[in-house]
Amino acid sequence: MKEDRMQIDLEDCILVGVEDLSHHRLSNQEKDVMNFDHKYTLQESLTEMRELITTAGLRISGEITQRLNDPNPRTYIGTGKVQDITKMCQELKCCTVVFDAELSPRQLKYLENSFNGKPIDDVYNQDAIKVVDRTALILDIFAQHAKTREGQLQVELALQTYRAPRLTKLWSHLERQGGGTVGLRGPGEKQIEVDKRLMRDKITSLKRQIDLVQSQRELHRKGRRSLGLPVVALVGYTNAGKSTLLNTLTSAGVMAEDVLFATLDPTTRKVKLPGLKTHPEVMLTDTVGFIQNLPTHLIASFRATLEEVETADVLVHVIDASNPIWRKQVNAVEGVLEDMGCGGKGVVRVYNKIDLLEDQEGIMNEAAMQDCSVAISCQDRLGLSDFVNSLEKKLSELMEDITCLIPYSKSKEVNLIHEVGNVEFVEYEAECTRIKAKVPRAVSMRLEEFKV
Structure with missing residues (x-):
């Protein structure tokens, strides 16, 4: 199959956005069920789409928007707007039209045929007008960063x-x-x-x-688990500053650009954080950023990457506090985490980029009113000690009390308890060491055969 038709390789494009007015027909109860207050407005969604387009390497030459009660099943937008876009493509010499929506195969076909004034097949034609929907654009960005x-x-x-x-x-x-x-x-x-x-x-x-x-x-994960260190996963909306936080806390050198989806492949580092007493060392993992309206089938394709989140002991939710719609971004992230079955995990909320705020006190008060939440600036290294303290609190919840009889031939297990746990007492008996301590859950599971 020729796949050239799917390539997004032209610089200039026209952005098309549609405001869905169907919510006006909903009752207040139905709006509450749909969590409507957290839905993106047209302008909010277009702002994000412009960032996606820039990240993909395209340049916006024009924009068209429309308010619709229901998308047209054939063209998504109204037929009059189809004519307007066709004219705009000719005037601006644009060969790519990007829709801030996921289009059906029928809509893609009809729109391309309409914009070109004739049926378009899959043979690559530089002069033909291509239609790219939101999902295809995100996939192109993923392909660039994988x-x-x-x-x-x-x-x-x-x-x-x-x-x-x-x-x-x-x-x-x-x-x-x-x-x-x-x-x-x-x-x-x-x-x-x-x-x-x-x-x-x-x-x-x-x-x-x-x-x-x-x-x-999974073998790598088991190897990390054998170290008895808790796993902390950085999660959050794309471009919230997860990689920057990882770089601030470590010397991982992870790509940290001011673009969407700069990180696609998860990075895990063993980190020794000053101030951590319960767990002086942790395994810290950076993960791919989330985004609103990510199709379910797209999430399923990245299950291997998302497993790093599912298997983590604690999640650090990094939030771009400088973004005017950070609350909606938080809701989008928490929705995906809930769908993944991670809703019950311990979470530390990190309000990042406070150096960009005029009212830093407001967001700091917001964080202070929540459990295990801090306001920080990775750029200025502000609030990092508060972050460590909040992480310490969550990690302490993972500790378990154990009493073990460990044979002298297994002295490495005793050494492990001393390294990662809080030892209460040790007794050396005839053939084994009796030890009582608080240890991470992972170490407790590893020592199951020695427990008394």
Whole structure:
């Protein structure tokens, strides 16, 4: 299958946004159920979309917006707006139209045909007007930032999953009946059927490769667990400052740019934080940023990366306090965490970038009213000691009381307890060491056979 049609390789584009007015028909109770107060407004969503477009390497030459009660099933926008965009593309010489929405295969096909004034097939044509929806744009950014094999496999799986229902659009010009067993086609098999089969095989192969990488990552996780150190995962909205915080606390050298999705591949470092008493050392993991309205199938494609969040002992939710809509970003992150089954994990909230605020006192008071919440500036290294204290409080909740009889032949286990735990007493008996201590949950599980 030719995949050039999906490439986002042109600089200039037109951004299209639609304000959904359907909520006006909802009752207040229905709005509460939908958590409507946390929905992005048109301008808020477009502001984020402009950042995505810039990160993808495109330049916005024009914008068109429309208010609709319901999206048009064929064109998403109204037919009059389709004509306006066609004219704008001609005047501005733009060959890419980006929609702040996830379009159906039918809508993509109809819009491209309308903008070009003729049916468009999948053969790459530099002069043809391409339509890119929000999901495709995010996938392009992911593809640019995936550096490891695991990340690249996950991006490829997400891309193939996105393309699968759009094969009808891509191969519409090949809708003809095959007459035999020539090449890849079976008896009477259409080209579209061949391509669907090939894509299914490709997706199956990618899932197998990701499963293999996941197994290797699980071995790494078990190795880290054997150290008896708690795992702390940095989570948050994209560009909230997670990688910057990791770099501030360590010398990991993780990419920390002022762009969306700068980090796609998780990075884990063993960190010794001054001030931590319960756990002087922790395993600190940076993870991919979240974003509002991320399609479920896209999240599923990155399950290997998100497992780092699922298996963490404590989550550090990094929030860009300088963003005017940080509350909505928090809601988006917490929604994804809830869907992942991580709602019950211990969380430290970190309000970052307070150096960019005129009213620092306001956000500091906000943090003070919440349990295990701090206001910091990684840039100016403000509030880091408060962060360590809050992390210490959450980590202390992971400690368990144990009493063990450990044979002298297993002295490394005694050494581990001294390294990561709080020892209350030690007695040396004839054949073993009796030790009572508070240790991390992971160490407690490791010492199960020695407990009395």
